Amino acid sequence: MKSHLHRITAASVSASLLLxxxxxxxxxxxxxxxxxxxxxxxxxxxxxxDCPNALVPPEPTTTSEALAPGMSSPAPLPPAGDTQCGVxxxxxxxxxNEVLASAWIVADLDSGEIIAxxxxxxxxxxxxxxxxxxxxxxxxxxxPAKPVTVSHESASQDGSAVGIGEGGVYTVEQLLEGLxxxxxxxxxxALAQELGGDEATLRKVNDLAAQLGTTDxxxxxxxxxxAPGMSSxxxxxxxxxxxxxxxxTFARIVGTESVDFxxxxxxxxxxxxxxxGLFMNDPDGxxxxxxxxxxxxxxxxxxxxxxxxRLVAILLDTxxxxxxxxxxxQRLLHEAYTHPAGTNVxxxxxxxxxxxxxxxxxxxxTPVRAGAQENRGIPLLGVGITAVxxxxxxxxxxxxxxxx
Numbered sequence: 385m386k387s388h389l390h391r392i393t394a395a396s397v398s399a400s401l402l403l404x405x406x407x408x409x410x411x412x413x414x415x416x417x418x419x420x421x422x423x424x425x426x427x428x429x430x431x432x433x434d435c436p437n438a439l440v441p442p443e444p445t446t447t448s449e450a451l452a453p454g455m456s457s458p459a460p461l462p463p464a465g466d467t468q469c470g471v472x473x474x475x476x477x478x479x480x481n482e483v484l485a486s487a488w489i490v491a492d493l494d495s496g497e498i499i500a501x502x503x504x505x506x507x508x509x510x511x512x513x514x515x516x517x518x519x520x521x522x523x524x525x526x527x528p529a530k531p532v533t534v535s536h537e538s539a540s541q542d543g544s545a546v547g548i549g550e551g552g553v554y555t556v557e558q559l560l561e562g563l564x565x566x567x568x569x570x571x572x573x574a575l576a577q578e579l580g581g582d583e584a585t586l587r588k589v590n591d592l593a594a595q596l597g598t599t600d601x602x603x604x605x606x607x608x609x610x611a612p613g614m615s616s617x618x619x620x621x622x623x624x625x626x627x628x629x630x631x632x633t634f635a636r637i638v639g640t641e642s643v644d645f646x647x648x649x650x651x652x653x654x655x656x657x658x659x660x661g662l663f664m665n666d667p668d669g670x671x672x673x674x675x676x677x678x679x680x681x682x683x684x685x686x687x688x689x690x691x692x693x694r695l696v697a698i699l700l701d702t703x704x705x706x707x708x709x710x711x712x713x714q715r716l717l718h719e720a721y722t723h724p725a726g727t728n729v730x731x732x733x734x735x736x737x738x739x740x741x742x743x744x745x746x747x748x749x750t751p752v753r754a755g756a757q758e759n760r761g762i763p764l765l766g767v768g769i770t771a772v773x774x775x776x777x778x779x780x781x782x783x784x785x786x787x788x
Contacts, residue, residue, distance in 0.1 A: 424681055426703050430486045432503040435469035437486070441508050441615050442701070444679040448610035458613035464505040464599045473500035474727045480715040485702035489618040490720045493629050493687060493694040497728035499720045504619035504730075507600050508700040511675030511683045512544070512567045512608040514601075514616060516628045517589040519564055522575050523633045525588075528557035530578070534648070538574040543609055543677075545570040546656060552648025561643050564634070565658050567674060569607040576606055596623045597733045610679045621698045622732045625672075625685055629696070638671030639663070661710030662686035662717075670694065674709070684709035688717050695720050 424445075436442070439460040451457065471479060477500045487503040498504075531553050539550040546561075546568030548554060554562075556578065562571035576585040585606050593601045600617035601624075616624075628634045640658060647653040663669035668688040675683035681703055687696040697713040697720075706712070 424703055425705050426484055427705065428481075429484045429502075430701075431470075432486060432506055433470040435467075435503070435506065437503065437506040437508060438463060438469070439507065441679075442486075444610065446610075446678045448677065448679050449612045449614075451612060458602070461507075461600060461602055461615070464617075464619075467505045469503045469506060471500070471502045472729045474723060474729060477723060478719060480712070480719060482706040482715055483699070483702075483712045484706055485699040485712065487618040487700040488698060488702075488716065489622050490695060490697045490716050491622050491626070491732050492725065492728075493626055493696050495725065496626065496732040496734065497725065498622070498730040498732060499695070499723065499728060500716070501618060501729065503617075504622075505600055505617045506700075507615040507617055509610055509614055509677065509680035509683075510601075510608055510616040510621065510700065511610075511677045511680035513621060513673045513675040513683045513685050513698070514603060514608045514624075515563055515567065515572060515606070516624050516634070516673060516685075517592055517603060518572055518575065518585065518606045519560060519634055519637075520628055520631060521579060521585070521588045521592055522556065522560060522563075523631060526556045526575075526578055528555065528560070528633070530556045532556060532559060532574055532578055534570075534574050535577070538570055538577065541569040541573045541607070543569040543607065546645065547654070548574060549648035549651055552646070552651075554646060558643075558646065560633075561637055561640070562645065562656065564637050564673065565640065565643065566656050567659060569609070572607040582606075593620070593624065596627050598623055608675055608677070608680075610677050616700075618698050618700055619732070621685065621700075622696070625687070625696055625698065626732050629670075629687060629694070635671065638673065640671075660686060661708055662688070662714055665710070666714055672696070672713075682709040684713050686710055686713040686717070688721075690721055693721070693725060 473479065479500065487506045487508055489501040489504055490499045491497060492499070532555070534548045534550055534552045534554065536550045539548055544567045546566040548562065548570050556575065559571040559575050562568040563575065576582055579585045579588060586603060589603045589606050593603060598620035600615060601620045602613055602615055604611040604614040638660070642655050642657040645654055645656045658664055659674055660672050663671045663686070666688060668690045670687045670689045672685035672687050681701050684699045685696065687694060695717055697716045699709055699713055702709055702712060
């Protein structure tokens, strides 16, 4: 049973990081713990009927995507195709006035039915909710019991932190808990080094995103911090989180109220609590992910299970003028549950991991820092060559059969 007492005792560990880097601070749903000051206010949700973000996210208001003189941002991803950018919903669905997100989606995690959505393929900054891709790669590739010794670089990452320390030893499982429960950028960096480093990790998360069928997603920072070329969409994140909740390890961790987290050297261990307000405050909540940067604004993923029907709500680019991001998601989900299953305005594709679908061509991304331009390589060259060889062999075999 959830206690509804929401606290992260690691907050004191990461507070200095959050104050030192306000432009990259991540959202905290912890009552009484202020991690950032909301600078953007709005009284109603932005009108997206004219598809203002069909190619790129809104213009940044900070220097988070600054480039050196003479450099340019990466070219936009190809457009997703014709799509409705306003609100589309099943008959009778009433969008709560409190929902201030520029884009959102409400869908069934199991059937893939989309119940309602707004600007589903609009491109926005995902902030920390993109960490689900990193989590899935880690779950699939690393032994959860493997010990990881933390470097100074990992312990000194910008933004939100779970509080790992230099020289501390943690299991992969514990770092995953720090990644998903407390949105630790320090845990993200430590896990990425176990996957082969930053560039290798970015290739892997982008490959997975492509495999899941995303069209609007380019991951430039696996932690979710803003960088030139970074984007995702409500629809893409629906695909990603449908796959994530289908993974039992991911679902178990985001559905955990709190964990005992180890200390390091002369620092004692502490409790880390789930920072997802929907999970902590709604009896039907089953977890999700929070996110915030000054340019992404608040982003949020929250899922519920009511009578075996699992629904997820994903919000991008929202403010907290009418309630926390989790409360806006909760209103969308509660409205969705008043309508029976079976009617939809579209569907989210079945997760590739469940169908055995081969990976789609990758959109590679390498780390982009201020003053650096994204370097995009040739995606899945080896796979393409192999496919060509197989096709040539099949054609030759067919020709021989016709000649017999």
